[in-house]
Amino acid sequence: MDAAEAEIVLLGDPVAQSKSPDFQNAGLAAIGSPWHYAAVRVDAPGVTAFADRIREGRTIGANVTAPHKGVALAAADRSTEIAALLGSANVLLRDPGGAVVADNTDVIGISASLDWLDVRGGCAVVLGAGGAAAAAAWAAGSRGLEVCIVARRPEAAAALTSRLSGSDQGSAQTWAAWGTPAASAAVGAAAVVINATSAGLSGPARDLWAGLGLEGSPAAFLDLSYGAPARPFLSWAPAGRRAADGATMLLHQGMAAFELWTGEAAPAAPMRSALAAALGRDRSTIG
Numbered sequence: 001m002d003a004a005e006a007e008i009v010l011l012g013d014p015v016a017q018s019k020s021p022d023f024q025n026a027g028l029a030a031i032g033s034p035w036h037y038a039a040v041r042v043d044a045p046g047v048t049a050f051a052d053r054i055r056e057g058r059t060i061g062a063n064v065t066a067p068h069k070g071v072a073l074a075a076a077d078r079s080t081e082i083a084a085l086l087g088s089a090n091v092l093l094r095d096p097g098g099a100v101v102a103d104n105t106d107v108i109g110i111s112a113s114l115d116w117l118d119v120r121g122g123c124a125v126v127l128g129a130g131g132a133a134a135a136a137a138w139a140a141g142s143r144g145l146e147v148c149i150v151a152r153r154p155e156a157a158a159a160l161t162s163r164l165s166g167s168d169q170g171s172a173q174t175w176a177a178w179g180t181p182a183a184s185a186a187v188g189a190a191a192v193v194i195n196a197t198s199a200g201l202s203g204p205a206r207d208l209w210a211g212l213g214l215e216g217s218p219a220a221f222l223d224l225s226y227g228a229p230a231r232p233f234l235s236w237a238p239a240g241r242r243a244a245d246g247a248t249m250l251l252h253q254g255m256a257a258f259e260l261w262t263g264e265a266a267p268a269a270p271m272r273s274a275l276a277a278a279l280g281r282d283r284s285t286i287g
Helices: 020-030 044-055 069-075 081-086 106-116 131-142 154-165 181-188 232-236 247-262 268-279
Strands: 008-012 037-041 061-064 091-094 100-103 123-127 146-151 174-177 192-195 220-223 242-244
Touching (some): 008 020, 008 044, 020 037, 020 247, 020 268, 044 061, 044 069, 044 100, 061 069, 069 100, 081 106, 081 131, 091 247, 106 131, 106 247, 123 131, 123 181, 131 154, 131 192, 146 181, 154 174, 174 181, 220 232
Parallel strands (some): 008 037, 008 061, 123 192, 220 242
16 A cells, blocks of 8 residues: 555654554554554645545544644644644544544643653753644643743743743743753753753754753653654763653554544554564563
């Protein structure tokens, strides 16, 4: 089957490195579904074209990853409250009336990661001000954590803080510009620091992370990226501190999306095992 003809697709650019097909197809096989999940590299118009396919019933649904989560939100006929508030959608599906619905399950994935790290209270510092950062701030705030957004673009950090703090969730209370004393103070007092940027995915990253005070031992480190090699951000975690990449987030946001598409409970065990195998690690390392 051509990837573009799969019943469920992952849309993004790039997508070849994604492990979503590995565990989503394991889940579909476990419930006896004939559907197939495939990654499709598309540009922004391609997301809109796939939304039309969903609307017409030719595709069941889609995951959407960077850089198209905002495009996916705009391409839908309607969105859930959480997707609208965060300004991004990682899931598209068709409702019984044929409308394309945009949803966001990233919050579920990040919350599962915070459970995995046993983060129960205090302050969360979220690095970044894009869609992933918004989801991280919402997830942390919904657990009662105080949230500080730290970003390299102060105007973006201020705008995200204002937008989320104006919601009923009230999930982002303060912000600070990257590299300032205020940012270092927030990091030093944090219960968890969450990297929601793409920084360090390629090229040297040492200078970028220096000056944030990461070596000041916040209780836990969470990088929303996943896979090998180990993320440069996590190398800053002091010895003995809890640290995790985005594999747990990936699994749980994917299981939540799986349930939206299929209407069935996601089979966690085979999906976790398939993701662990795809990453070349033990399943016990994924929450």
